[in-house]
Amino acid sequence: MYRRALLLAATAGFVPSLAMADESISGQWQAHLPDNVIVAMDLLEDGSWASENVQNNKVVAQMAGTYEQKKANAKSGTLVFTPVKSKVSEEHGAAKVETDKYSLENRGTELRLVSSGGDVMVFRKQALVK
Secondary structure, X not given: OHHHHHHHHXXXXXXXXXXXXXXXXXXXXXXXXXXXXXXXXXXXXXXXXXXXXXXXXXXXEEEEEEEEEEEEEOOEEEEEXXXXXXXXXXXXXXXXXXXXXXXXXXXXXXXXXXXXXXXXXXXXXXXXXX
């Protein structure tokens, strides 16, 4: 968790503050994926985000940038993630703009993202790191 706070602090200077989001999806989120992959993602109300992908206890990607939230209703819509800074492994591939459909589920404790390719990731809201 300490690494997450450092990642956010380090990327804050590189990410322009654009009001393109709201508090409905802001927070710290974590998804557990197949192949022992964990994705930790921080979404801020100012439209900035940072994420870290860990596979088998090894960091394979760190990204940060801006996102735009287009709400369909109070619990769903579209998110467009634009990386500004990234450090990725060769296996992970280059960072690129990603458009996902999102829905808030389980009283806002789960964030479901569906990529344009149909990949699904379910993130669970984490307690805020102080």
